[in-house]
Amino acid sequence: MKTKPILYSLEPFDLAGHRYRVALTVPKPNPQGQTVSLPAWIPGSYLIRDFSRQIETISARSGNRRVALSKLDNHSWRIEPCTGPLHITTTIYAWDLSVRGAHLDETHGFFNGTSVFLLAHGFEEHPCLVTLIAPALVNWRVFTSLPQAPQPQASPKVIRDYVNGFGVYTARNYDDLIDHPVEMGRPQVVRFDACGAPHEMVFTGVIPNLDLKRIARDVKAICETQLRFFEPDTALAPFLDSALKYVFMTMVTGDSYGGLEHRASTALMAGRKDLPTLGQKKAPEGYQTFLGLVSHEYFHTWNVKRIKPAAFAPYDLTKETHTRLLWIFEGFTSYYDDLMLLRSGVIDTHAYMQTLGKQISGVHATPGRHKQSVAESSFDAWSRYYKQDENSPNALVSYYTKGSLIALGLDLTIRSATNEAFSLDDVMRELWGRFGRDFYQGAASGLKEKAFVRLVSDCTGVNVSEPIARWVYGREDVPLRALFAEHGIDMHWQTTSLLPTLDVRTRKQGDQVVLATVFEHGAAHQGGLSAHDVLVALDGVRIDSANNSLESVLARHRPGERVKVHVFRRDELREFSVKLAAPAQTLCQLKPMTSSS
Numbered sequence: 257m258k259t260k261p262i263l264y265s266l267e268p269f270d271l272a273g274h275r276y277r278v279a280l281t282v283p284k285p286n287p288q289g290q291t292v293s294l295p296a297w298i299p300g301s302y303l304i305r306d307f308s309r310q311i312e313t314i315s316a317r318s319g320n321r322r323v324a325l326s327k328l329d330n331h332s333w334r335i336e337p338c339t340g341p342l343h344i345t346t347t348i349y350a351w352d353l354s355v356r357g358a359h360l361d362e363t364h365g366f367f368n369g370t371s372v373f374l375l376a377h378g379f380e381e382h383p384c385l386v387t388l389i390a391p392a393l394v395n396w397r398v399f400t401s402l403p404q405a406p407q408p409q410a411s412p413k414v415i416r417d418y419v420n421g422f423g424v425y426t427a428r429n430y431d432d433l434i435d436h437p438v439e440m441g442r443p444q445v446v447r448f449d450a451c452g453a454p455h456e457m458v459f460t461g462v463i464p465n466l467d468l469k470r471i472a473r474d475v476k477a478i479c480e481t482q483l484r485f486f487e488p489d490t491a492l493a494p495f496l497d498s499a500l501k502y503v504f505m506t507m508v509t510g511d512s513y514g515g516l517e518h519r520a521s522t523a524l525m526a527g528r529k530d531l532p533t534l535g536q537k538k539a540p541e542g543y544q545t546f547l548g549l550v551s552h553e554y555f556h557t558w559n560v561k562r563i564k565p566a567a568f569a570p571y572d573l574t575k576e577t578h579t580r581l582l583w584i585f586e587g588f589t590s591y592y593d594d595l596m597l598l599r600s601g602v603i604d605t606h607a608y609m610q611t612l613g614k615q616i617s618g619v620h621a622t623p624g625r626h627k628q629s630v631a632e633s634s635f636d637a638w639s640r641y642y643k644q645d646e647n648s649p650n651a652l653v654s655y656y657t658k659g660s661l662i663a664l665g666l667d668l669t670i671r672s673a674t675n676e677a678f679s680l681d682d683v684m685r686e687l688w689g690r691f692g693r694d695f696y697q698g699a700a701s702g703l704k705e706k707a708f709v710r711l712v713s714d715c716t717g718v719n720v721s722e723p724i725a726r727w728v729y730g731r732e733d734v735p736l737r738a739l740f741a742e743h744g745i746d747m748h749w750q751t752t753s754l755l756p757t758l759d760v761r762t763r764k765q766g767d768q769v770v771l772a773t774v775f776e777h778g779a780a781h782q783g784g785l786s787a788h789d790v791l792v793a794l795d796g797v798r799i800d801s802a803n804n805s806l807e808s809v810l811a812r813h814r815p816g817e818r819v820k821v822h823v824f825r826r827d828e829l830r831e832f833s834v835k836l837a838a839p840a841q842t843l844c845q846l847k848p849m850t851s852s853s
């Protein structure tokens with residue numbers, strides 16, 4: 257018996273009001289009553305988001321008859337029993353300019369399937385057909401990695417819409433359907449082949465004279481390096497199991513940064529100033545950060561979209577899903593993202609060492625790494641990493657940044673132990689072969705927590721159980737200085753400033769300077785200052801975000817001096833006595849050892 261597809265249609269019908277109309281047709285609904293729901297979270301972003309709260313209206317009918325719905329919980333509805341095809345229509349508000357949600361205005365539309373497509377329970381594995389309806393009055397095109405159904409024999413308007421990418425798309429099942437975000441509008445586009453596989457980069461937003469050629473050249477080099485990394489013999493692109501091309505969709509704004517990975521595409525946010533302009537000899541400083549983001553999300557095509565923790569195979573999108581392994585899936589990805597920039601020749605060794613030094617400095621600056629392990633940080637992503645506050649640097653460790661240092665530590669350890677015969681690269685390829693390559697071809701299983709140490713030893717012969725116990729489950733720093741020394745690299749700490757310090761992080765609030773974080777055991781903490789305090793004066797000299805910056809006021813003092821600090825805590829003026837600390841050694845410097853040193 258042939259499985260009937262579940263049908264969806266989506267129309268951006270109210271651009272000014274930011275509303276999509278989305279319909280779902282279930283050909284043979286559950287005769288006991290059909291249940292439908294939206295995901296509570298989107299894979300890759302570990303926070304309950306309740307996308308269903310943006311559903312403004314929902315109604316159901318069967319034939320010409322209205323059918324009653326009742327809500328079961330935050331994101332599910334039950335529809336009263338009916339025979340024959342069931343049609344459900346929703347209007348959905350889309351004004352979330354992030355990689356995780358849905359957005360619509362007169363310039364463009366963007367959506368993730370998790371924000372718009374209801375799941376018909378019991379039909380998870382049925383194929384889906386989605387009709388994207390072109391909005392009236394604008395001449396938009398569609399960009400997505402979802403495969404388009406063959407060209408219809410139809411009217412000139414249908415043909416024109418088809419050419420613009422509107423019309424019918426196919427998905428293998430619901431999990432596939434919600435893993436291909438869609439961009440619509442008139443963006444700037446550049447295409448290239450990497451190892452023979454088609455890639456498309458789409459830039460939405462106002463970006464005059466964007467140097468698309470330069471971006472395509474650099475990104476192509478990064479993609480080819482990664483394709484050859486995972487498949488040294490064939491360089492076969494992983495996403496060809498699900499799509500005909502890979503799509504990078506970037507929303508460009510004044511100042512933004514972020515990305516979310518999918519099986520054959522990624523949604524990115526980037527700042528305009530970080531992108532190269534035509535005719536510019538030297539790319540802007542932030543361009544390397546943008547390429548690092550591109551490299552990171554592309555690496556996820558293998559690591560987390562196909563090689564997955566067992567807890568994500570399959571995803572349960574109704575509730576939090578815990579895994580202690582995000583240090584592998586985000587941490588290793590964070591290690592390889594910059595390393596791939598170096599290996600592809602997009603940056604040189606000097607730039608790579610600087611970037612690595614900054615990353616080490618960042619981890620070193622969080623006292624929370626002594627309180628939480630990366631295994632705990634992974635597990636608590638939902639309630640802690642994704643819900644950070646002013647005290648997070650004192651309480652948490654990042655499974656991204658410390659995870660990347662663990663990857664570096666394991667890489668150096670394996671290289672030393674095997675005299676460079678093996679490295680972490682072999683571990684990644686082993687993971688790919690065992691879990692990733694056939695994930696969407698009927699062999700969906702994931703990495704179990706306890707299996708990692710054994711897997712490393714199987715493919716490299718090195719027993720990493722002790723470093724894993726110390727660095728991952730314990731709270732020890734990765735002994736990078738010693739590991740680097742074995743590889744002829746000198747690591748040392750420098751001070752970035754000669755000024756005394758309060759041991760705080762600050763932020764601007766209008767012309768005021770506010771304490772964002774007070775580091776535990778630091779000068780401000782010992783003196784009684786608190787996060788959210790508004791700095792008023794230091795020894796009677798005003799502090800503001802313009803001419804009297806905290807740095808300029810501190811410059812007249814010396815470490816060890818005791819100063820009076822006036823702050824507003826809420827609306828009350830308070831005075832504290834703070835002993836200024838010596839400038840901290842906060843910058844990690846890496847350089848090749850010379851033979852004489």
Ligand SMILES: [Zn+2]
Pocket residue numbers: 552556585586589
């Ligand atoms: Zn990531």
